[in-house]
Amino acid sequence: MIASIDETKCDGCGICIEACPIDTLRMDEKGEKAVIKYPDDCMTCYACELKCPTGAIYVHPFKEVLPRAITY
Amino acid sequence: MTTLNNSTKTIETDILIIGGGPSGLWAANRAKELGCEVLVVDKGPLDWGGMATLSGGDFDAVLPGENVDDFVQDLVYYYDGLCDQEFMEMVFANSYDRLKDYEKLGCEFLTGPDGKLKGVPQRGLDHVKLYPARVKGTGGSDMTRGLVKRADELGVKRLGRTLVTDLLKNNGKISGAVGFDTISGDFYIFKAKATILATGEGGWKSGYHSHTACGEGTHMAFRAGAELRNLEFVRVWNCPTQFAWESQTTLLPLGARFVNARGESFMEKYCPTIGSKSDQHYNVIGMAIEAREGRGPIYFDVSRLNLDDSRVVKPQSGWQVLNYKKLLSLGIDLFTQKTEWMPQLHQTCGGLVADIEGRTNVPGLFVTGCARGLEPGLCIGGIHLCLTAVTGHRVGAIVAEYAGSQESPSIESDEALEYKNRLFSYLALNTRFRFFNNH
Numbered sequence: 001m002i003a004s005i006d007e008t009k010c011d012g013c014g015i016c017i018e019a020c021p022i023d024t025l026r027m028d029e030k031g032e033k034a035v036i037k038y039p040d041d042c043m044t045c046y047a048c049e050l051k052c053p054t055g056a057i058y059v060h061p062f063k064e065v066l067p068r069a070i071t072y
Numbered sequence: 073m074t075t076l077n078n079s080t081k082t083i084e085t086d087i088l089i090i091g092g093g094p095s096g097l098w099a100a101n102r103a104k105e106l107g108c109e110v111l112v113v114d115k116g117p118l119d120w121g122g123m124a125t126l127s128g129g130d131f132d133a134v135l136p137g138e139n140v141d142d143f144v145q146d147l148v149y150y151y152d153g154l155c156d157q158e159f160m161e162m163v164f165a166n167s168y169d170r171l172k173d174y175e176k177l178g179c180e181f182l183t184g185p186d187g188k189l190k191g192v193p194q195r196g197l198d199h200v201k202l203y204p205a206r207v208k209g210t211g212g213s214d215m216t217r218g219l220v221k222r223a224d225e226l227g228v229k230r231l232g233r234t235l236v237t238d239l240l241k242n243n244g245k246i247s248g249a250v251g252f253d254t255i256s257g258d259f260y261i262f263k264a265k266a267t268i269l270a271t272g273e274g275g276w277k278s279g280y281h282s283h284t285a286c287g288e289g290t291h292m293a294f295r296a297g298a299e300l301r302n303l304e305f306v307r308v309w310n311c312p313t314q315f316a317w318e319s320q321t322t323l324l325p326l327g328a329r330f331v332n333a334r335g336e337s338f339m340e341k342y343c344p345t346i347g348s349k350s351d352q353h354y355n356v357i358g359m360a361i362e363a364r365e366g367r368g369p370i371y372f373d374v375s376r377l378n379l380d381d382s383r384v385v386k387p388q389s390g391w392q393v394l395n396y397k398k399l400l401s402l403g404i405d406l407f408t409q410k411t412e413w414m415p416q417l418h419q420t421c422g423g424l425v426a427d428i429e430g431r432t433n434v435p436g437l438f439v440t441g442c443a444r445g446l447e448p449g450l451c452i453g454g455i456h457l458c459l460t461a462v463t464g465h466r467v468g469a470i471v472a473e474y475a476g477s478q479e480s481p482s483i484e485s486d487e488a489l490e491y492k493n494r495l496f497s498y499l500a501l502n503t504r505f506r507f508f509n510n511h
Binding site: 018019020021022023044045046047049050060061062063 | 316
């Protein structure tokens with residue numbers, strides 16, 4: 001799941017927002033930086049991180065902490 | 073009623089294709105080649121190409137010299153007799169041509185030292201094989217890039233980030249659809265002589281525990297009177313508990329297996345003939361029995377993996393290699409350790425009823441790819457990329473011929489307006505939930 005966008009590196013180009021297949025990322029209210037708006041939508045596809053020209057995005061390979069249906 | 077300053081746009085085309093994944097793009101390119109005006113509308117990013125983008129790019133094909141009937145017989149056995157034989161015969165009969173088309177679009181498949189395509193047998197079957205991408209990691213995105221490039225060369229019109237919500241009907245025929253731009257909120261009316269539904273969910277993305285395919289295509293077709301089938305069947309999938317991994321359909325035939333907490337390979341007990349190479353539904357049953365009897369959790373064990381070419385299974389490019397490197401940095405290596413895996417609900421087998429050429433019971437509405445209700449249990453590695461290509465190409469030609477015989481449709485403006493009002497009525501609710509405020 002997407003973990004962070006480094007504000008100091010993000011130049012607000014919007015490429016990550018265009019790349020996200022779902023709806024995870026948006027621009028902030030001033031329209032200057034990308035923000036993680038709907039983290040639960042993230043499907044860990046890495047599209048944003050792969051396309052970010054400034055290396056500002058870090059996607060963690062773990063999808064989420066999953067509930068355990070079975071107790072061993 | 074609405075607080076949204078949105079406009080209404082009307083676009084007329086010969087053929088409207090809902091869904092810009094592989095089957096939608098194949099249909100679009102074929103229909104455009106045959107002289108029709110084509111518009112593809114997708115709710116995702118313009119060029120992303122649906123779920124194929126994240127797939128491995130594996131493709132099932134019947135090579136020259138092989139027999140289509142042998143492949144169909146494999147599936148009759150594999151589906152416990154539920155195989156739609158006429159349909160699968162058509163898919164397999166055209167599979168090699170589409171594989172060659174993918175090569176022309178710039179995709180490369182794995183070859184052996186003799187230069188011939190190198191296949192991986194599937195599910196212990198005698199004949200069915202998948203042909204992996206030459207470099208593991210970007211096979212799916214290479215396919216998408218090729219299809220999108222071809223669509224642009226041909227002049228297929230495409231619209232991204234636009235969600236189609238309802239089909240329009242006039243005199244009993246589908247006359248187009250309505251939808252909205254998910255970013256600007258603009259409302260769209262699409263007028264078309266024929267509409268192709270390509271909203272199915274290929275086999276990959278739910279492996280990431282998230283999904284964009286939420287069934288609106290099937291639902292809108294149902295509301296327009298389309299007959300559905302197989303909705304009582306769901307497909308399951310096995311995946312790591314913590315992270316995404318593509319794909320087990322190559323690893324299992326090469327010696328990977330599921331083991332329980334005691335390290336026992338249990339599938340030989342439940343499926344003595346082929347063990348873990350069995351269909352994933354059988355693997356899930358085995359996993360469940362083991363866990364209930366106190367022998368969980370279940371691990372994926374690659375210690376017996378027999379590799380003469382690690383490029384087949386080890387990610388080399390794209391998101392897959394990034395994923396692999398990150399996991400290594402966390403001390404997780406799928407190729408040297410046992411990793412905990414679990415079953416997961418994958419997707420529905422349900423969809424529209426259609427003849428083998430994609431005609432539904434509703435005039436003017438056609439279906440391609442996995443939006444069609446497929447056989448319960450259809451999940452051999454590489455099958456979805458094969459059948460999305462074959463059916464897209466085939467349906468594109470059928471619909472081009474149909475559209476050529478149709479008059480330009482008229483739209484009942486009241487109907488479109490009613491859909492618009494219903495769609496935007498939620499915005500009049502007194503809520504703090506704000507739409508579109510960041511644009």
